Amino acid sequence: MELDALGEHATARAQALSYKTATAIQSIARQLDSEYHRAEMIHLWEESAKLLRLLFTHHSKRYQLDYCRALHHHGGQLYRAGRWGKASSVSQEAVRLRRQLYKADPASGRNCGDLASSLDLYSRCLNKLGRTNEARSLTKEALALLHRLYESDPDGRKVELSVFLRGYGSFLFRGDSDSHPSIAHEHK
Secondary structure (H helix, E strand, C coil): CCHHHCCHHHHHHHHHHHHHHHHHHHHHHHHCCCHHHHHHHHHHHHHHHHHHHHHHHHCHHHHHHHHHHHHHHHHHHHHHCCCHHHHHHHHHHHHHHHHHHHHHCCCCHHHHHHHHHHHHHHHHHHHHCCCHHHHHHHHHHHHHHHHHHHHHCHHHHHHHHHHHHHHHHHHHHHCCHHHCCCCCCCCC
């Protein structure tokens, strides 16, 4: 049943229930975070993203951040499982939506960091698919965002930036796809 077919009060209750269900599913997925439970985690993040996509469709501003987060985690689990094609399409959508959030509020450190993290994941997916030039372009964009964050908070971002730079150097100069940079933002 579509949310629009319900009355106003019932729609609000259905939305609240859907949101609570999506966040409960995410909590379970985080508790399962291991290679042994990878298939279950992929499924749980996908289900959470589906629920949040429905809410996002009806109230984009209210649920966009949550939907982006679910997409990012779903893409990350697909990437870890070696399902790079699917991870690429999921990550591409996360990047598209996070670009919108960033453009709406470029001064937000959170939007900047979230976009950098999703760009990094999408770049790693493309690299695994042999689309190295596209991957490099996205990685450079993520690096520029991280540099901007570092300039605004050098102490809070120096470790993150140095890890990313080390991996990016290997990626550029050796072509070593396993050392492709990675921004480890599990909370994003």
